[in-house]
Amino acid sequence: MIIVMESKATEADVQYVVKRVEELGLKAHLSKGVERTIIGVIGDERLIQKEQLSLLPYVENVIPILKPYKLASRDFKPLDSVIDVAGVKIGGTEVVVIAGPCSVETEEQVITTAQTVKAAGAKLLRGGAYKPRTSPYSFQGLGEDGLKLLARAREKTGLGIVTEVMESVEVDLVAEYADLVQVGARNMQNTKLLRSLSKVKKPVLLKRNFSATLNEFLMSAEYLLSGGNDQVILCERGIRTFVEYTRNTLDLNVVPAIKQLSHLPIIVDPSHGTGRHDLIIPMSRAAIAAGADGLIVEVHPKPAEAYSDGEQSLTPSAFQQLMKEVKSVAAAIGRTT
Amino acid sequence: MIIVMESKATEADVQYVVKRVEELGLKAHLSKGVERTIIGVIGDERLIQKEQLSLLPYVENVIPILKPYKLASRDFKPLDSVIDVAGVKIGGTEVVVIAGPCSVETEEQVITTAQTVKAAGAKLLRGGAYKPRTSPYSFQGLGEDGLKLLARAREKTGLGIVTEVMESVEVDLVAEYADLVQVGARNMQNTKLLRSLSKVKKPVLLKRNFSATLNEFLMSAEYLLSGGNDQVILCERGIRTFVEYTRNTLDLNVVPAIKQLSHLPIIVDPSHGTGRHDLIIPMSRAAIAAGADGLIVEVHPKPAEAYSDGEQSLTPSAFQQLMKEVKSVAAAIGRTT
Amino acid sequence: MIIVMESKATEADVQYVVKRVEELGLKAHLSKGVERTIIGVIGDERLIQKEQLSLLPYVENVIPILKPYKLASRDFKPLDSVIDVAGVKIGGTEVVVIAGPCSVETEEQVITTAQTVKAAGAKLLRGGAYKPRTSPYSFQGLGEDGLKLLARAREKTGLGIVTEVMESVEVDLVAEYADLVQVGARNMQNTKLLRSLSKVKKPVLLKRNFSATLNEFLMSAEYLLSGGNDQVILCERGIRTFVEYTRNTLDLNVVPAIKQLSHLPIIVDPSHGTGRHDLIIPMSRAAIAAGADGLIVEVHPKPAEAYSDGEQSLTPSAFQQLMKEVKSVAAAIGRTT
Amino acid sequence: MIIVMESKATEADVQYVVKRVEELGLKAHLSKGVERTIIGVIGDERLIQKEQLSLLPYVENVIPILKPYKLASRDFKPLDSVIDVAGVKIGGTEVVVIAGPCSVETEEQVITTAQTVKAAGAKLLRGGAYKPRTSPYSFQGLGEDGLKLLARAREKTGLGIVTEVMESVEVDLVAEYADLVQVGARNMQNTKLLRSLSKVKKPVLLKRNFSATLNEFLMSAEYLLSGGNDQVILCERGIRTFVEYTRNTLDLNVVPAIKQLSHLPIIVDPSHGTGRHDLIIPMSRAAIAAGADGLIVEVHPKPAEAYSDGEQSLTPSAFQQLMKEVKSVAAAIGRTT
Helix, strand or coil, X not given: CXXXXXXXXXXXXXXXXXXXXXXXXXXXXXXECCCCEEEEXXXXXXXXXXXXXXXXXXXXXXXXXXXXXXXXXXCCCCCCCCEEECCEEECCCECEEEEECCECCCHHHHHHHHHHHHHHCCCEEECECCCCCCCCCCCCCCCHHHHHHHHHHHHHHCCEEEEECCCHHHHHHHHHHCCEEEECHHHCCCHHHHHHHCCCCCCEEEECCCCCCHHHXXXXXXXXXXXXXXXXXXXXXXXXXXXXXXXXXXXCCHHHHHHHHECCCEEECHHHHHCCHHHHHHHHHHHHHHCCCEEEEEECCCHHHCCCCHHHCECHHHHXXXXXXXXXXXXXXXXXX | CEEEECCCCCHHHHHHHHHHHHHXXXXXXXXXXXXXXXXXXXXXXXXXXXXXXXXXXXXXXXXXXXXCCCCXXXXXXXXXXXXEECCEEECCCECEEEEECCECCCHHXXXXXXXXXXXXXXXXXXXXXXXXXXXXXXXXXXXXXHHXXXXXXXXXXXXXXXXXXXXXXXXXXXXXXXXXXXXXXXXXCCHHHHHHHCCCCCCEEEECCCCCCHHHHHHHHHHHHHHCCCCEEEEECCECCCCCCCCCECCCCHHHHHHHHECCCEEECHHHHHCCHHHHHHHHHHXXXXXXXXXXXXXXXXXXXXXXXXXXXECHXXXXXXXHHHHHHHXXXXXXX | CEEEXXXXXXXXXXXXXXXXXXXCCCEEEEEECCCCEEEEEECCHHHCCCHHHHCCCXXXXXXXXXXXXXXXXXXXXXXXXXXXXXXXXXXXXXXEEEEECCECCCHHHHHHHXXXXXXXCCCEEECECCCCCCCCCCCCCCCHHHHXXXXXXXXXXXXXXXXXXXXXXXXXXXXXHCCEEEECHHHCCCHHHHHHHCCCCCCEEEECCCCCCHHHHHHHHHHHHHHCCCCEEEEECCECCCCCCCCCECCCCHHHHHHHHECCCEEECHHHHHCCHHHHHHHHHHHHHHCCCEEEEEECCCHHHCCCCHHHCECHHHHHHHHHHHHHHHHHCCCEC | CEEEECCCCCHHHHHHHHHHHHHCCCEEEEEECCCCEXXXXXXXXXXXXXXXXXXXXXXXXEECCCCCCCCCECCCCCCCCCEEECCEEECCCECEEEEECCECCCHHHHHHHHHHHHHHCCCEEECECCCCCCCCCCCCCCCHHHXXXXXXXXXXXXXXXXXXXXXXXXXXXXXXXXXXXXXXXXXXXXHHHHHHHXXXXXXXXXXXXXXXXXXXXXXXXXHHHHHCCCCEEEEECCECCCCCCCCXXXXXXXXXXXXXXXXXCEEECHHHHHCCHHHHHHHHHHHHHHCCCEEEEEECCCHHHCCCCHHHCECHHHHHHHHHHHHHHHHHCCCEC
16 A cells, blocks of 8 residues: 655654554555655555545545455466366366357257257356336346246256346355356445355356446455455456447457456356347457457347347347358367367 | 437338337337437336347437436425434435534543533534444454443433444344444445435435446435335435545536435535545535535544544644634525524 | 555566666665555656556556646645636636527527526626537537627627637637637647747636546646646536436536646536536536536526527526525525626 | 438427428438437438537437448448558558567667668658657657658668658658658547648658547548548557557557448557557557568567657567568468568
């Protein structure tokens, strides 16, 4: 932590701040510049609050030096984490595609879709039983019945299941059915949910909130890791910007950025990320080329009749095309599918 | 709803869409333009999904005409709603100031603050017992003990209490203590929490998520209203933009905009909205001048020692100054304090 | 400037950076922390480029300490600058309202509007002769003929003239007619235009680009000041965010923020800032309450027939109402109009 | 154009609007819905202004149906445009890489870089002689001397030259030297510059402003096309968002989106788009995978000593690596390099 003093601060003002730093159990180190004195704070700055220093008299600014997360950082764990989801490894050489409907609607719908995506090369099945919807008048999901239908699809196809949990009280129930428990973008900072999931023996797919900075994203992962669950997979799914053409702005920059900052795997959701079925294939290719460890894609047998998100769902044949193109790009950068 | 056909759509393509509209129980009305045919859909468009039409062949675009919310709209209820919180009316002529610490820390802190803000003219006491924090290593609140301290402050001062609830399972507990139950910005789209609160006989303070559009904000209010709780107060607390100088960008435009779109009262949180104690007073004046029905402001006896949000808390004397300035601006626009 | 070394940097790596700092004519000051060594750079950091240090081996980050602008800063000039525009003082106690049509269209239109806004209390007349338009098919302004009509309106009413210049080659021409030369938001970083204007003996109204940070905004002012023109008035006119309800998001936070950082006056443009005539009056009240030194507002005798920006223009009677309300708010905070 | 009437509009109010539509030379077509009447406007809506209708009494909203651009649209020209730059085709099967220093600094620097990037596979040389800089204290470019050095590099290597023009009065001079004239992001809406360039017989590289929507981007292209220059190449170079990790947020979604909306080629600038040399290679791979027609990349023999933008410049050896990886991804999607 660096404390920048105002230009008008006197020697006594500086000493007052130094004393306060020492009272907090840290050491202070002065650098007197031409226009300003700065005070380097030595010790673990994560243990104190910035305000304890920034609000002292004649302090102009306090600049943190350390990253706020620790367990999620590559400094802490230099080698890539590889997460095992029902036997499928995410974060290794293989690029993993997760596919399935936005919402679980009927037994036929979910089983047909599971069979279709498996045949095309998907390794895990996604499907929502609990749905966070903007409108109270929209379909809110089948709940536990939806989880049962997903389990049936798993029996039939052998595909592991990825599904969302929305509340800490439902964590045990959802974890019983799911192979990979998803935290949706709106819940990325639901700290009670994160704490519950940190106690569960299932891997977690943590989606980035649409207005989360990278620090905030990794701090949410830190909730899981510090609570005891180190089976965390990150997911970029688009951020909110001024751009109106796409539903969100899929931010692929985050893929190589996360690879530098963290050891955790990161996958990409081009369905939510663009909100447009006609952009999913090119952005899936781009995600893999950027270094993503996988994709999570919405597929529906009849998108125009989907209960939710039909505009961003692929038809089965478009999904086959996606798999073909992704396989080719993955090979070009030395990865398998 | 307006369906815009592609320029290459034939008469048969148009008829196919018309047939589908009619199957959905709606009426279609054709307008053949110079470059495109458009189809007006007559009937309650809120009952169907846009995708059911937008994914039909040769449809270029589907444009909703109606607002997605109904009960929250001024069309539905032209007169201003006035919400009674422990005898304090919000949404009427009086501008109401809610003040108190970010977090409840100790009995002395909360009672001293309550007495101070009451003396300065605050009408309700805010204080967090359950705290959503970005870092797992930060103070997370005292929980029910915090609620009890707030209740003690109410006994001593007579001020009604405003405090946040973070999960649907805690709604009953928090509602027992609170006079106004707060939904934090991160939970604005926590639909399970909204549904629980819609069944409770306490007014709700709904904070705008930092990346919510006005439609999304009012749709979250619609969850409360449609579930049976019409005691809803909205709160603007800053949005996330590229601006780095302030923690958030307090968006005062939303105040007169909400007054046009909705009958619900709206207050402003300049503490979170700016994240800087030195901007709170001018932005409070501006909020009232823009037409806000009140303010919610963080006050701490010693901001530099606050467990959370010290940088955006006012000292007691700064709060007195705020009240004086707000009173003057309120009078200038014909409101009382 | 603070150089943060990577955690794996050795003593030799640190010494290499220290040597480079010294070669650049600056002094280095080491602080060895628990996890990292940081190097304080002593001397005027504005004279070197960040990259000269950030790209050295084992440097993790370089953090500037000084603000990038100097002449525009309040540190440099603690007292408020007051700018004289044709006898009207901007930046003093008085709140100054500039009003007039978006575009100069006809002699009758501009003179009628000038008389109307003067009668209502406006102190300066705005009007565009050169118009930057998004579409090549839109009206692009009358050019010099427009300037002549503005001059005629000045003769008739005595109001000083505010008008935009779009290119460095037109600076002399526009400055001949204008009393306050406006740099539009799209040109805030047109450095050739800024350099030309820095040589002119007329005050400049510098509008904030819709995606400019405060540093960038003040750096554009620094172009004018460092080139020799210290008659600069800043203008906030809305930023681009995800919010779709208003054309832009008027960012009033910038008003008290600029007052802290700089000695320059700042006014607010609620017409462009909101893009909606029905939000102009409340946001004008808010701007004054936030501490703005004035307003610039679009007024048109018949907005529905305006050649440009009719949706954000006030009718003459709405402008009278605005002046009445602004006067009242100004008085409430101790300012005159 | 669709006119949505307020729910309280009477038959007479509707007829008043219909009459006005007809006076403007268009036809009106009524659809009476359950809650609202809507009026379809038939005719070329680009010829009238939205405000002429939106400000009429009882009009709630006016929704444009046609895209605002015409010549830039794929509707107008279904086949891809291929632009010839000094014999290099951009927009065809081949992926074209443009490389070189941010600023032209010295003869040796520019010639060495040109030889290096040519050897690695670049097809055109970029280099700035006129530099738009945020700070008046930064290096502003060598001007015409820089253009001469670029011409010398072309003689030595045969590489065509890409360089920026900043003002309409310099268009002829720059066009004399350049093979492809660049409009920088800050000038995307400099309409005078665009008009001058529309009269020149050289292709134009139009960079997207960091806060431009797709409509605005294509409208700037429309200025060039409608003025007579159809040799336009678009370039995505990052947008401004709340994300602080990268200098800008490279928005690759725009690549497939532009391919749908327009026939013009689009290339990507990963140097400005990310602002970080360590993200350039993965984002270059991603850009090509998304369908970009080429890249423009900053390369400097010694980035730490560059006069500008060193942090986002590749070393020659990193550029070789980029070319290798890009070649592989291009091949995977059926394109050559």
